[in-house]
Amino acid sequence: MNKRNLSVVMAGAMLATSVAPVMAAEEKTLSVSDLTLYAEAIKTKMEENKIDKVGYPIVFAAPFVSTDVANVATKMPSSIGVKINGADPIYDPANIVSSIKAAGAGSKIEIVEYETTSFHGLLIPGSEITSLGTDEKDKYTEADFKDEAGLKTSLNNATFIKNIEVASDKQSATITLHALDADEKNKTVTIKVGDAKLNTKMPMSGDNLLAPAKTESIQQCDGFMTTQKWVASQVKANPVSVIETVNVVADEDPTVENLKASDLYDGTILTSKGTEILNDLKNDNGKDLVKFAKANASDISDDTNGVYHFTVEYYAKGYNGVDDKAIKTIKVTSTNKKEIKALYNILNTKEYAVGVVGGSNRYATAVNVAKQQGAKIDGDNKNIVLVNGDALVDGLSAAPLAATINGATAKNVAAPILLSKADTLPKETKDYLNKLTEALSSKERKDIVVTLVGGESVLTSNLEDELTTMGFKVNRLGGDNREETSLEVAEVVTKGATTGKEVFVVGAEGEADAMAISAVAARDKKPIIVAKAGGISKDALKFLGKQGDNDAVIIGGTSVFSKEDEAKINEAKTDSTKAEALRIAGANRTETNAKILEKYYATAGVGKVNPVSRPVILAKDGMTNGKYELVDALTAANLGGPIVLAKDKLSTAQESALVKANSVSTKGATHIIQVGDGLNSDVIKSVSKLLGLKNLEN
Numbered sequence: 001m002n003k004r005n006l007s008v009v010m011a012g013a014m015l016a017t018s019v020a021p022v023m024a025a026e027e028k029t030l031s032v033s034d035l036t037l038y039a040e041a042i043k044t045k046m047e048e049n050k051i052d053k054v055g056y057p058i059v060f061a062a063p064f065v066s067t068d069v070a071n072v073a074t075k076m077p078s079s080i081g082v083k084i085n086g087a088d089p090i091y092d093p094a095n096i097v098s099s100i101k102a103a104g105a106g107s108k109i110e111i112v113e114y115e116t117t118s119f120h121g122l123l124i125p126g127s128e129i130t131s132l133g134t135d136e137k138d139k140y141t142e143a144d145f146k147d148e149a150g151l152k153t154s155l156n157n158a159t160f161i162k163n164i165e166v167a168s169d170k171q172s173a174t175i176t177l178h179a180l181d182a183d184e185k186n187k188t189v190t191i192k193v194g195d196a197k198l199n200t201k202m203p204m205s206g207d208n209l210l211a212p213a214k215t216e217s218i219q220q221c222d223g224f225m226t227t228q229k230w231v232a233s234q235v236k237a238n239p240v241s242v243i244e245t246v247n248v249v250a251d252e253d254p255t256v257e258n259l260k261a262s263d264l265y266d267g268t269i270l271t272s273k274g275t276e277i278l279n280d281l282k283n284d285n286g287k288d289l290v291k292f293a294k295a296n297a298s299d300i301s302d303d304t305n306g307v308y309h310f311t312v313e314y315y316a317k318g319y320n321g322v323d324d325k326a327i328k329t330i331k332v333t334s335t336n337k338k339e340i341k342a343l344y345n346i347l348n349t350k351e352y353a354v355g356v357v358g359g360s361n362r363y364a365t366a367v368n369v370a371k372q373q374g375a376k377i378d379g380d381n382k383n384i385v386l387v388n389g390d391a392l393v394d395g396l397s398a399a400p401l402a403a404t405i406n407g408a409t410a411k412n413v414a415a416p417i418l419l420s421k422a423d424t425l426p427k428e429t430k431d432y433l434n435k436l437t438e439a440l441s442s443k444e445r446k447d448i449v450v451t452l453v454g455g456e457s458v459l460t461s462n463l464e465d466e467l468t469t470m471g472f473k474v475n476r477l478g479g480d481n482r483e484e485t486s487l488e489v490a491e492v493v494t495k496g497a498t499t500g501k502e503v504f505v506v507g508a509e510g511e512a513d514a515m516a517i518s519a520v521a522a523r524d525k526k527p528i529i530v531a532k533a534g535g536i537s538k539d540a541l542k543f544l545g546k547q548g549d550n551d552a553v554i555i556g557g558t559s560v561f562s563k564e565d566e567a568k569i570n571e572a573k574t575d576s577t578k579a580e581a582l583r584i585a586g587a588n589r590t591e592t593n594a595k596i597l598e599k600y601y602a603t604a605g606v607g608k609v610n611p612v613s614r615p616v617i618l619a620k621d622g623m624t625n626g627k628y629e630l631v632d633a634l635t636a637a638n639l640g641g642p643i644v645l646a647k648d649k650l651s652t653a654q655e656s657a658l659v660k661a662n663s664v665s666t667k668g669a670t671h672i673i674q675v676g677d678g679l680n681s682d683v684i685k686s687v688s689k690l691l692g693l694k695n696l697e698n
Helices: 032-048 067-075 093-101 142-146 148-154 216-220 272-283 337-349 362-373 398-404 427-436 461-469 482-494 511-524 538-545 563-572 589-600 627-635 652-664 681-691
Strands: 007-011 014-018 026-031 080-084 108-114 117-119 122-124 130-133 161-166 172-180 186-192 198-205 223-226 229-231 240-249 256-260 290-292 308-316 325-334 354-357 383-388 417-420 449-453 473-477 503-506 528-530 552-555 582-584 615-620 643-646 671-675
Touching: 026 032, 032 080, 032 093, 032 240, 080 093, 142 148, 148 161, 172 216, 198 216, 272 290, 272 308, 272 337, 272 354, 272 362, 308 337, 325 337, 354 362, 354 681, 362 417, 362 427, 362 627, 362 671, 383 398, 383 427, 398 417, 398 449, 398 482, 398 511, 417 427, 417 627, 449 461, 461 473, 473 482, 482 528, 482 538, 503 511, 503 538, 511 528, 511 552, 511 589, 511 627, 511 643, 528 538, 538 563, 552 563, 582 589, 589 643, 589 652, 615 627, 615 681, 627 643, 627 671, 643 652, 652 681, 671 681
Parallel strands: 026 240, 256 325, 354 671, 383 417, 383 449, 449 473, 503 528, 503 552, 552 582, 615 643, 615 671
Antiparallel strands: 007 014, 080 108, 108 240, 117 122, 130 229, 161 172, 172 186, 198 223, 290 308, 308 325
């Protein structure tokens, strides 16, 4: 006996079906908003398990089924039914979608199946129909073929049969069908003396019955069922079984986010989500738009079942011109009071020592770096720097630009470096731009300048149009290649500079070297020149030749910036009093990074203000999944500390340089920030131990 079963599995917004036998009813929970998709899947399954009495009326009559089975079939278009809140099952798929969708929160939906058997491809809601064979009187005899007129009358079915021709020996006959074969010739059926007689009211296609009244059955027909004795199908005892139960719950409030304390803090490291919330609280600056539900430690509440929690609330300013509107609530829970209290204290003090600043993708990471940086848009800070998140080389020179573009007064901060796609703003970037400027009028927004770093092949005119439509002014610094772009940026960075004009130079493929020096370039407001593919150009040499008495500093070994190009830089310095180029390089990107740490952070002296600066920045070195991982380091250059590139551990040279830098600084490193998820957690933990930094515990 064949039994068809249903298993519909929901996982979030995904739904799959299975027809594997189910030993016990599955039980699931679905939200109200999931019911539409679920209902469509159930309707499909009901239609797949169709009981078609209308199409096959001769089957649902003696001798094939009992009266009880025929009555069941009349009321049951499908063997799959749906019970809602204990009501009688609905077997008709016609209205099942609306019925399921109407089930509200608290409803119970049961998917039931009526036990069936298959009779030549047709579902019968009862026991199996079996054959007792063909009696001799129901077989063709020679007399049947001699009575040609009588034979044709008994086989009469003009819908399927085109012609009947009896053989001259009166021992057989050929039935020509209207159906055509692959050669476009009419199919034929041969009958002969001793064969079981055909029931031409029951056309067949192979072993499957065809609906005699359907036009499409004509071309499928290749014969007819033979006359037999049958044991009719009977109604079975307790034929209905529940194969799935669904409990319907209300949709979760999209404005409420439930998190575990461990999602934000693992006892050592504040996670990327943790730092995001902390920076939201910190950057609120008294606007009261991001706040704890209560303002003290009593915010940690016991739900009486051993679960402790606190909440952080987000608001939109003056949505109706007067009141603030609550737009999101984050509820943080833990069964460990010590754990949640430690997290609460970190967030409440708005300071942490060891943490990750990241996001679900590179665009979100850049946004959260900007939050960590405390980026702002106001009367003194009207600039935003935008680079292509997939075309790193054009953005290599952006760090010192962001550091200088807002000016040099105490009120000026570095502009945020945000990432874009070539043709359009990703959602994360667009949402943040709107958030940064939400307090501005349309007139004030026109004073905000978004500077695109890269030519139109990297950041297209469509992107410009999108930014202009948002109300921003758009500026572009970009040439036909990476070098031309870096030279345009360098002219802006060095314009009006009163300090030394030291310039950093990297090779065309020196992305890692550029990232390693980017924080120094931003701190000291010195440009980065990126040589074009094939070697440095005359325009770049001309720029380098006029940069005063300070060295041009080449970052990276001769494999990424050749000795020949170094010689060209020295030749460009026509004044013999000007120093030759200096090269900072190690055996690989990690060792070059260590050399940079030694020179610019681990040596006290003139011009080395706060040698280690505030945070130590850890970022991926691009060795695991390619150079585009380095984009996290690009956006982090303005966080104020050295960038340390790593994979799964620091080199001995990197560790030594960090320890020395920490010792020569008057304050030392105040915290350690890993920028971007995906770096081996042993790296940040080892640096934490190396520098003696850890988060507040209580």
